[in-house]
Amino acid sequence: MANVTGYGRFAPSPSGDLHLGNLRTALLAWLFARSTGRGFLLRIEDLDRVKAGAQERQLEDLETLGLDWDPPVLRQSERLPLYEAAIARLTAAGRTYECFCTRKEIQQAVTAPHGPMGAYPGTCRDLTAAEQTRRRAEGRPAALRLRAEVTEFEIHDELLGDYRGAVDDLVLRRGDGTPAYNLAVVVDDAAQGIDQVVRGDDLLPSTPRQAYLATLLDTPVPHYAHVPLVLNTSGQRLAKRDGAVTLRDRLALGETPEQVLMLLGESLGYCDATTIPQILERFRPEKLPREPWTLDPNSLLQPSTCP
Ligand code: GLU
Numbered sequence: 001m002a003n004v005t006g007y008g009r010f011a012p013s014p015s016g017d018l019h020l021g022n023l024r025t026a027l028l029a030w031l032f033a034r035s036t037g038r039g040f041l042l043r044i045e046d047l048d049r050v051k052a053g054a055q056e057r058q059l060e061d062l063e064t065l066g067l068d069w070d071p072p073v074l075r076q077s078e079r080l081p082l083y084e085a086a087i088a089r090l091t092a093a094g095r096t097y098e099c100f101c102t103r104k105e106i107q108q109a110v111t112a113p114h115g116p117m118g119a120y121p122g123t124c125r126d127l128t129a130a131e132q133t134r135r136r137a138e139g140r141p142a143a144l145r146l147r148a149e150v151t152e153f154e155i156h157d158e159l160l161g162d163y164r165g166a167v168d169d170l171v172l173r174r175g176d177g178t179p180a181y182n183l184a185v186v187v188d189d190a191a192q193g194i195d196q197v198v199r200g201d202d203l204l205p206s207t208p209r210q211a212y213l214a215t216l217l218d219t220p221v222p223h224y225a226h227v228p229l230v231l232n233t234s235g236q237r238l239a240k241r242d243g244a245v246t247l248r249d250r251l252a253l254g255e256t257p258e259q260v261l262m263l264l265g266e267s268l269g270y271c272d273a274t275t276i277p278q279i280l281e282r283f284r285p286e287k288l289p290r291e292p293w294t295l296d297p298n299s300l301l302q303p304s305t306c307p
Pocket of ligand 1: 010011012013045185198199203
């Protein structure tokens with residue numbers, strides 16, 4: 001796209017239909033991008049959790065809702081050489097090591113004395129060559145980890161302000177050979193020229209790791225905005241089992257795409273907006289609700305947040 005100042009993006013995992021929480025995040029990512037003159041890209045994060053046909057349905061749903069994006073749509077499964085190139089670069093700089101630990105061993109190990117809670121305790125960080133050879137001979141394929149030189153990293157979030165969070169020796173390539181999410185996301189955001197990352201605030205704790213990794217790969221750290229999630233009436237994160245929560249569920253109940261969009265718009269404080277351009281015109285990030293939105297999928301008529 002010509003004359004854009006950068007790119008925003010939505011990066012769904014094709015594990016099933018998008019629910020209203022995912023669609024609301026997609027709408028917000030689109031609004032942040034378009035309101036700042038950015039292009040908007042879609043990236044299918046299909047390194048795992050893939051359900052056949054899900055990505056086509058996700059794209060259809062975004063289109064039905066009225067969102068548009070700049071081609072091409074990238075698929076992570078087609079970009080493995082890029083992730084391997086980044087891993088090779090980190091390895092050449094002495095910043096990786098093989099890890100032979102099982103999940104259970106990691107859970108049982110005491111967290112490193114000065115490390116962040118829940119962080120990888122560094123069991124395999126300083127194995128001798130002989131120990132490495134012995135563990136390799138046991139036959140379990142090694143994961144590859146980052147040799148991190150910090151335990152924390154600070155990022156700035158447009159909605160949440162400064163956020164300092166844990167960085168550990170995160171996995172770059174899993175034992176089964178699949179590049180890890182944290183690596184792929186950083187490599188792709190950089191390669192796609194994405195300088196604005198808008199996503200659910202459940203991903204905020206991963207962000208310091210990703211930003212640190214970006215600095216190690218000499219790529220700019222994007223602007224971040226983590227948006228509140230949508231909750232069910234029990235206060236838990238909205239899930240498919242909560243009822244009619246996908247666009248297709250709502251259409252099957254007789255709602256129109258405009259009504260679903262209106263519902264999402266209302267949840268953001270934009271009343272009576274039935275088209276995306278109407279919402280875009282009124283979009284003010286600083287006025288967005290900072291609290292999660294509670295949705296009762298069993299009630300067709302949602303209580304309006306509008307006066
Ligand atoms: N693929 C991730 C998800 O669907 C989102 C990753 C991101 O936005 O950075 O949860």
